[in-house]
Amino acid sequence: MRRFSGPRALSVARKEIRHVRRDPFTLAMAVGVPVLLVVFFGYVLDFDVRDIRLRIVDRDNTPASRALAETFTASGYFKPHGPPAVSALRLLAEGRVKAAVFIEPGFAEDIARGIPARAQVVIDGADNQTAGVIAGYLDGVATVAARRLGADPPADLLRTRFLFNNELNSRWFVVTGLFVVVMGVLSILMTALTVAREWETGSMELLLSTPVRPLEMILGKLAPYLGLCLASTGLIYAAARLLFHVPFRGSLWFFLAANVLFLCCTLAQGLLISVLTRQQQLAMQFSNLTGLLPALLLSGFIFPVESMPAFFRILTWALPARHFMELCRGIILKGAGPLELARPALWLAGLAAALIGWASVKFKRDLEP
Amino acid sequence: MNATLVGFVRKEFRQALRDRRMRVVIFVIPVVQMTLFGLALSNEVKNVRLSVQAPPADRLMDDLRKGAWGSGWFRPAPDQGDPVRLLETGRADAVLIAPGGGASRARERGDGRAQLVVDGTNALRARAIDGYVHALLRRASDETPPPVVAFDVRTLYNPTLATAVYLVPGVMGLILGLITILLTSMSLAREREMGTLETLLAAPVPRWEIFLGKTLPFVLLGLADVPLLVGFAHLVFGVPVRGPLWALALNAGAFVVTMVATGTLISTFAKNQQQAMMGGFLFLFPAILLSGVMAPVENFPLWAKPLAWLNPIQYFVSLNRQVMLRGAVGPLFWSEWAVLCALGVVIALWAAARLNPDLR
Numbered sequence: 067m068r069r070f071s072g073p074r075a076l077s078v079a080r081k082e083i084r085h086v087r088r089d090p091f092t093l094a095m096a097v098g099v100p101v102l103l104v105v106f107f108g109y110v111l112d113f114d115v116r117d118i119r120l121r122i123v124d125r126d127n128t129p130a131s132r133a134l135a136e137t138f139t140a141s142g143y144f145k146p147h148g149p150p151a152v153s154a155l156r157l158l159a160e161g162r163v164k165a166a167v168f169i170e171p172g173f174a175e176d177i178a179r180g181i182p183a184r185a186q187v188v189i190d191g192a193d194n195q196t197a198g199v200i201a202g203y204l205d206g207v208a209t210v211a212a213r214r215l216g217a218d219p220p221a222d223l224l225r226t227r228f229l230f231n232n233e234l235n236s237r238w239f240v241v242t243g244l245f246v247v248v249m250g251v252l253s254i255l256m257t258a259l260t261v262a263r264e265w266e267t268g269s270m271e272l273l274l275s276t277p278v279r280p281l282e283m284i285l286g287k288l289a290p291y292l293g294l295c296l297a298s299t300g301l302i303y304a305a306a307r308l309l310f311h312v313p314f315r316g317s318l319w320f321f322l323a324a325n326v327l328f329l330c331c332t333l334a335q336g337l338l339i340s341v342l343t344r345q346q347q348l349a350m351q352f353s354n355l356t357g358l359l360p361a362l363l364l365s366g367f368i369f370p371v372e373s374m375p376a377f378f379r380i381l382t383w384a385l386p387a388r389h390f391m392e393l394c395r396g397i398i399l400k401g402a403g404p405l406e407l408a409r410p411a412l413w414l415a416g417l418a419a420a421l422i423g424w425a426s427v428k429f430k431r432d433l434e435p
Numbered sequence: 436m437n438a439t440l441v442g443f444v445r446k447e448f449r450q451a452l453r454d455r456r457m458r459v460v461i462f463v464i465p466v467v468q469m470t471l472f473g474l475a476l477s478n479e480v481k482n483v484r485l486s487v488q489a490p491p492a493d494r495l496m497d498d499l500r501k502g503a504w505g506s507g508w509f510r511p512a513p514d515q516g517d518p519v520r521l522l523e524t525g526r527a528d529a530v531l532i533a534p535g536g537g538a539s540r541a542r543e544r545g546d547g548r549a550q551l552v553v554d555g556t557n558a559l560r561a562r563a564i565d566g567y568v569h570a571l572l573r574r575a576s577d578e579t580p581p582p583v584v585a586f587d588v589r590t591l592y593n594p595t596l597a598t599a600v601y602l603v604p605g606v607m608g609l610i611l612g613l614i615t616i617l618l619t620s621m622s623l624a625r626e627r628e629m630g631t632l633e634t635l636l637a638a639p640v641p642r643w644e645i646f647l648g649k650t651l652p653f654v655l656l657g658l659a660d661v662p663l664l665v666g667f668a669h670l671v672f673g674v675p676v677r678g679p680l681w682a683l684a685l686n687a688g689a690f691v692v693t694m695v696a697t698g699t700l701i702s703t704f705a706k707n708q709q710q711a712m713m714g715g716f717l718f719l720f721p722a723i724l725l726s727g728v729m730a731p732v733e734n735f736p737l738w739a740k741p742l743a744w745l746n747p748i749q750y751f752v753s754l755n756r757q758v759m760l761r762g763a764v765g766p767l768f769w770s771e772w773a774v775l776c777a778l779g780v781v782i783a784l785w786a787a788a789r790l791n792p793d794l795r
Contacts, residue, residue, distance in 0.1 A: 095713045103720060110739040111730045113559055118733075134584060158591060160767045161757065164733075182585045191593030192601060192760040196731050198478065202566060204586050212583035224572055225548050226565050229522050231555030239558050248720075255716055259709050343456070346708040347621045350715075351460045354617055355468070358719065359609060363472050368729055370560055372482045372528075378475035396525065399556045406524045 074278050078286025082260070086290060096256060096294040100248045101301040108241045108310055115199045119147035121154040121166040128174035130215055134185060137211040138167065143203050158190050165189045165200050177215055230315075230399050241310050242394050243367040245302050249295060250332050250361045250387040256291045257336030258353035261429075265344040280429040284422060288333045295329045296322075315401030324393045327414040331386035332357075334421035341428045361387045389413045439640055443648025444655070451618065451656060461618070465610045465660055466667050472606050473672045477598040480563040484512035486527040493537035499575040508567055522554045529553045529564050542576065592677075592760045599672045604755040605728035607664045611687075612694050612722065612748050615657040616715050619698025623649060624711030627702070646787050650695050657691035668759075677762025686758060689772060690751040693779035697747070700786040722748045750775040 086092055122135045138144045144165075148157045154166035168186040176183035187204060189197050228234055264270040273283070306312040314321075336353055343349040363369060364378075365387035371379060382388045389410035396402040396410075404411060452458055485503055489496035503509040512527035521527040532550045534541040541548075551568050555561045593600045626632040635645055665683060668674040676683070701718060705711035723729070725739075726748040735743060743749050750771050757768055 089709070091710055092713065095717075099717065106721075107724055110735050111724065112734045112736070113730060115731065115734055159761055159763045160765050161753075161761065161763075162767070177583060182582050184585050184587055186587045186589065189588065189590045191590040191596060192756045193727075193731065196733070197590055197593070197596060201588060201590075202563070204588065205566070208582060208584045208586060215583055224551055224569055226551040226553060226568075228553050228555035228561050228565075229519065231558060231561070234555055234558040234561055236558035239556060251716065251720070255712060259712065263709065345454075346712075347625055348454065348456055348460070350621055350708070350712040351457075351614075351617055354613060354712075354715070354719075355460065355464050358613065358716075358723070359468060359472070359606075362723065362729065363476060363606075369476045369478055370480065370557065372560075373477045373479055374475045378471070381475075392525075395556050400523055400554075402523055402525070 070279065070281055075282040075286040075289075078278060078283055079289045082287050082290045085260075086294070092256075093294070096252065096291070097298045097301070100252055100298045101305050103248050104241060104244045104302050105305050105309060107244050108237065108306075111240050111244075113236045113240070115196055116143055117145040118143055118165065118196060118200060119163045120144040121148050121157055121163045122146060123154050123166065123168045126169050126171050126173040130174035130177050130183070131169045133214045134169060134173070134211045135167070137207055137214060141203070141207060141210070154188070158188060161190065161192070163190070164193070164196050237310055238312050238399060239395070241306050241312055242398055243365075243391065245299075245306065246328075246365065246387055246391045246394055247361045247367050249299065249302075249329070250365070250390070251357045252298075253291065253295050253329050253332040254336040254339075254353045254357040255350075256295070257287065257333045258339050258349045259346050260287055261337060261340035262344055262346045262349040266346055280426040281422075283429060284334070284337055284426045287337060288330065288422070291333050292326065292329050295333070296325065299325050312398060314398055316397035317403060320404055320407075321394075321397050324390065324397065324411060324414065327411070327418050328386055328390040328393075330418040331414060331421055334418065334425050335386070338421055338425040338428065341425050360385055364388065366391045383413065384417070386414060386417050389417070437644070439644050440648050440651065443644075444652045447622070447649070447652030448656075451622070451652070461614065461656060461660070462663065465614060466663055468610055469603065469606055469664060469667060470671060473599045473603045473668070476602055479596075479598065480560050480567070481508055483509050483529060483560075483564050483567065484527045485509045485568070486512040486514055486516075486518070486521055486530045487533075488514055488518070488530060489533035490537045493533055493539050495538040495542060495575055496531075496533050499531075499571050502571050502575055506567075506571070518552045522552065525554075527554075528560070529568065531568060597673075600674050601756065601760065602728070603668045603672050603674050604759050605726065605752045607668060608690070608726060608748050608752040608755060609723055609728060611657060611660060611664065611690065612751070613719060614660065615653060615691055615694040616698040616701070616719060617712075618656065619650065619653045619695045620701040620705070620711045620715050621708055622653070623699060623702035624705045624708045627705070628707045642790075643787070646699075646790055650699055650783075653695045653698070654691050657695065658687065661687040661691070674759055675762075676759050678758035678764055682758045682764045682768065683755070685772060686751060686754040686775075689775045689779055690747060693747045693775060693782060696779055696783035696786050700782055700789065703786060703789040722746050725749060726752050728752055744774075745778070747775060747778055750778075 120138060122138060124131050124135055139146055147163050154163070154168070157163045158166055166188045168188070173183045173185065189200050191197050231238060264273060307314060335356070339352045339356070340349050343352060361367070364382050364385055371382055371388060374382070392410040393407055393414070396407045451461065487496055487500050504511065513521065518530035518532060521530055530552045532552070534549055538549055549572065551565065553561045553564050590596060623632070626635070665676070669676055697718065698715070701714040702711050705714050721742070725732070725743045725746050727743070732740070732743045732749060754768060754771055754775070757763055
């Protein structure tokens with residue numbers, strides 16, 4: 067039994083580096099594209115919903131009802147929309163407005179008599195993302211409108227402080243999330259074809275006849291891409307700090323270690339897919355299907371992991387991106403250290419070892435059939 | 436039907452369906468993924484770990500705890516310890532601190548407010564938690580005067596605001612787009628890499644037949660997924676299909692054709708399968724994020740909106756929600772559908788023009 071040899075792994079790495087250097091397109095993809103995507107979508111994705119198109123139907127037409135209508139439009143969250151000739155329900159059905167407010171006759175009278183004056187709000191539920199937000203804004207509108215109509219403001223019982231992000235800047239959370247997702251998917255794609263390509267072009271047979279061992283092969287193929295991905299991590303870090311002013315509160319060394327663990331996981335996942343499929347077309351299908359949508363939807367990027375049913379929450383533990391998301395937001399935004407984040411860090415280390423081991427074992431079977 | 440075309444279709448079907456793993460990719464994974472996302476995802480904020488720090492026998496805070504655990508939105512977190520540490524270590528999402536001497540006594544004195552410290556790393560979640568705790572405290576302190584203005588809220592199309600109902604029609608678009616783009620672009624890039632495309636182009640077959648023959652099979656495969664996905668969405672997730680089925684079919688047809696054309700276009704730029712895959716990613720990643728499934732399109736900055744207007748996935752998702760949830764096939768449906776078709780035609784013409792015989 068031959069022992070693991072560093073020089074042999076190194077020569078595999080050198081061969082892989084030569085491959086990459088010959089293909090400037092892949093090089094650009096690895097280093098340039100991630101930072102472009104993070105910057106672009108860092109500006110585009112905005113979860114502070116403003117200017118919601120709203121139709122106000124004021125059938126009371128009194129100073130009181132007009133004050134309520136004005137409260138809606140002055141809040142900055144809503145914008146009146148739609149030609150007056152078209153009925154509100156039709157505008158809703160056609161999706162031209164997101165909500166409609168109906169103020170019936172008697173609104174002002176109710177206020178004068180001191181009983182709750184009611185108005186009906188109809189929300190378009192075909193798009194929950196805004197429907198939930200609209201429902202959330204209504205409380206605030208009711209309070210402001212009450213104050214305008216001369217009521218005493220209700221006693222303030224609570225003062226809230228938002229730790230780690232005083233102004234609730236949603237950009238910080240979007241940029242760190244984008245970083246995890248983009249790196250996660252691209253690193254899988256980087257390695258997904260490397261082994262399958264060698265099988266298809268026949269160069270694998272040549273490699274098999276050399277004394278290189280499976281683990282050396284896997285690590286040798288992994289290392290150059292790890293370097294590439296770390297370079298693009300550095301670029302994204304610079305962009306996040308300079309363009310988005312994301313605070314960096316934790317330790318850089320810990321962040322670097324977390325990155326290496328995460329990239330080992332995803333690069334090994336790509337290699338594993340490549341080893342298992344041996345065919346580029348299949349390898350790509352599998353890596354996109356297991357990489358793209360799960361990283362976007364199940365990692366906690368936008369949809370919180372905490373809100374998932376217990377079974378699915380446990381299922382996400384197998385997803386490297388979910389742990390790295392926790393690590394990244396913890397280190398960058400909270401300044402948490404290895405002690406606080408021991409659990410996700412250990413999970414990542416375990417997953418990395420398991421994926422590298424699995425890829426080597428599967429590869430071994432190929433070598434010695 | 437044209438014999439050459441039939442031959443093409445037969446060849447591509449055999450190639451795509453020969454491998455058991457490929458059949459899994461085309462027919463099983465889409466349904467599994469849609470089920471997974473439909474069941475798992477929710478943008479409701481749930482399982483908030485709340486720590487309530489109050490002196491013993493503070494009646495107001497005890498009531499609040501009872502309300503919180505009963506609501507199903509909160510889970511208890513340790514009631515002792517430094518609030519900042521609790522949030523830093525992630526053992527709590529929010530800490531409610533009663534004023535000195537307890538909230539009940541403070542209320543009798545008429546001064547002293549409780550303090551709520553919320554983990555702000557997830558801005559969306561933090562805002563929702565703040566709202567929940569305000570509501571809890573108002574309910575617990577049972578001295579709410581009758582409101583001056585009250586809203587009766589009615590939510591159309593999805594009265595319970597079930598996440599699956601609006602998310603599944605969108606996720607369907609993502610999965611369908613992903614599968615068709617990847618199938619098409621890789622298959623053509625493979626032929627180019629292997630050199631068989633050269634043989635084909637040299638054969639005495641009109642160019643349009645080659646183009647149709649290489650794309651039609653993938654349109655058919657993509658369309659085969661549609662009834663599968665719609666059926667699952669309706670039967671498993673109870674997503675209503677309020678509009679006519681022909682409108683769904685029109686939408687899916689235009690979308691799949693556009694996606695296959697896009698996949699073909701990507702493959703004409705790629706020298707090998709690796710580049711085709713990266714090109715596919717370069718299209719899919721932005722298209723998915725700009726589709727309106729992850730974030731509302733209305734919220735995009737002005738300069739980014741035109742990109743959403745050029746995004747076929749965005750139209751499919753919007754049309755799908757219109758037909759399935761609103762049941763409305765009106766002017767908006769037809770105008771968006773027309774744009775989707777126009778996009779498809781332009782992309783298809785571009786791809787056909789690039790699939791030219793010069794193989795330098």
